[in-house]
Amino acid sequence: MKARNLAWVGWTLTISLVAGALVLGLANRPEAPLYEVTSTIITPTFATLGALIASRRPGNVIGWIFLASGALGGVNMFSGQYASVALALDGPTLPGGALAAWSAILAQSSFSVSILFLVLLFPDGMLPSRRWRPLAWAIGTFIAISLVIVALSPGPLPDFPSASNPFGVEAAMPPGSVLAAGGLVLPACVVAVILSLILRFYRSRGEERLQLKWFTYAVTVGLLTPLLLGELAPAAFEVLGRLAWTLAFLSLPVSAAVAILKYRLYDIDRIINRTIVYAALTAVLILVYVGSVFSLQYLFRALTGETSQIVIVASTLAIAALFNPFRRRIQAFVDRRFYRKKYDAARTLEAFSARLQDETDLAALADDLTEVARTTMRPSHVSLWLRESERRPREVVE
Numbered sequence: 349m350k351a352r353n354l355a356w357v358g359w360t361l362t363i364s365l366v367a368g369a370l371v372l373g374l375a376n377r378p379e380a381p382l383y384e385v386t387s388t389i390i391t392p393t394f395a396t397l398g399a400l401i402a403s404r405r406p407g408n409v410i411g412w413i414f415l416a417s418g419a420l421g422g423v424n425m426f427s428g429q430y431a432s433v434a435l436a437l438d439g440p441t442l443p444g445g446a447l448a449a450w451s452a453i454l455a456q457s458s459f460s461v462s463i464l465f466l467v468l469l470f471p472d473g474m475l476p477s478r479r480w481r482p483l484a485w486a487i488g489t490f491i492a493i494s495l496v497i498v499a500l501s502p503g504p505l506p507d508f509p510s511a512s513n514p515f516g517v518e519a520a521m522p523p524g525s526v527l528a529a530g531g532l533v534l535p536a537c538v539v540a541v542i543l544s545l546i547l548r549f550y551r552s553r554g555e556e557r558l559q560l561k562w563f564t565y566a567v568t569v570g571l572l573t574p575l576l577l578g579e580l581a582p583a584a585f586e587v588l589g590r591l592a593w594t595l596a597f598l599s600l601p602v603s604a605a606v607a608i609l610k611y612r613l614y615d616i617d618r619i620i621n622r623t624i625v626y627a628a629l630t631a632v633l634i635l636v637y638v639g640s641v642f643s644l645q646y647l648f649r650a651l652t653g654e655t656s657q658i659v660i661v662a663s664t665l666a667i668a669a670l671f672n673p674f675r676r677r678i679q680a681f682v683d684r685r686f687y688r689k690k691y692d693a694a695r696t697l698e699a700f701s702a703r704l705q706d707e708t709d710l711a712a713l714a715d716d717l718t719e720v721a722r723t724t725m726r727p728s729h730v731s732l733w734l735r736e737s738e739r740r741p742r743e744v745v746e
């Protein structure tokens with residue numbers, strides 16, 4: 349229970365940070381960076397999936413890594429927006445602008461660290477084998493040193509040139525050769541981690557292989573695409589780099605959610621199912637409500653020259669009426685996409701119930717019943733015994 353509460357407390361704090369960042373973004377609209385728009389999608393996705401896994405499987409570190417990644421994204425968003433407002437020349441006077449900028453940069457660097465360990469330990473929270481321990485320690489050591497250098501490097505802060513590092517120490521600034529070597533080690537770590545996932549997928553069997561399939565594809569294609577694009581086509585990366593990294597990071601929780609839904613990873617598919625259904629339902633209802641209010645207000649203004657509260661009332665009533673139909677349609681779509689066997693079984697039973705009302709031929713009914721049992725339950729043997737005068741069984745073997 350403590351782990352479950354801790355997971356949802358972490359989720360609540362993350363969503364609060366995202367909401368606070370959006371509020372600060374309104375005060376800093378002219379200078380709001382594009383990454384806030386993409387982070388608004390990525391950060392809650394990581395945090396929500398992490399909270400769902402950690403609350404149900406607290407012993408699996410994957411859920412906590414997802415949750416920590418979302419929390420780091422929330423800190424990055426909120427601190428970055430706060431620093432942008434506090435350090436703006438014509439903005440309000442707010443304290444701690446340099447400290448907020450420092451926190452944003454450190455959180456952004458730590459987010460990349462969490463992604464590496466997420467890929468290395470997915471899906472069971474364990475290394476592929478003991479032989480990967482030296483790599484894990486090497487990556488952890490390198491990343492720890494890199495974070496210390498980022499935290500203590502003196503001078504102006506990246507993305508916030510008007511602020512200097514409040515914790516800068518001249519002795520922490522490494523030589524240029526060390527920085528150049530670090531620039532080569534980090535891509536090597538990324539490639540090694542991706543290779544470990546590919547080897548884990550290659551050696552897996554059965555259901556584990558199916559669970560790893562989506563995540564391996566997302567990591568291999570998603571993370572390598574922006575890296576290769578930045579090296580091979582810098583001009584294209586200037587235009588598409590933001591979108592490429594957004595899709596790369598977003599593909600990780602999405603592919604993990606597909607593995608959970610489609611192949612019962614972590615046995616929390618029903619919770620993910622409900623989360624997806626109601627999240628999609630909320631988004632659809634908001635779009636319908638906003639669209640109807642704007643369109644009807646525009647029409648009403650064109651006809652009468654004024655706005656009307658009747659439009660808001662009518663839109664609210666329409667949303668209330670559409671709630672259940674939309675929920676059923678979205679639920680049916682999710683079941684059809686991720687629960688195909690269960691969906692087909694339900695449709696088969698519905699069709700059989702409809703035929704049962706009108707069927708009068710006992711032999712035909714017996715054939716239909718055995719076919720329904722075979723289709724829905726998929727047993728190796730089906731027998732139907734009918735109470736007749738001759739007491740002869742009717743048996744169908746599959």
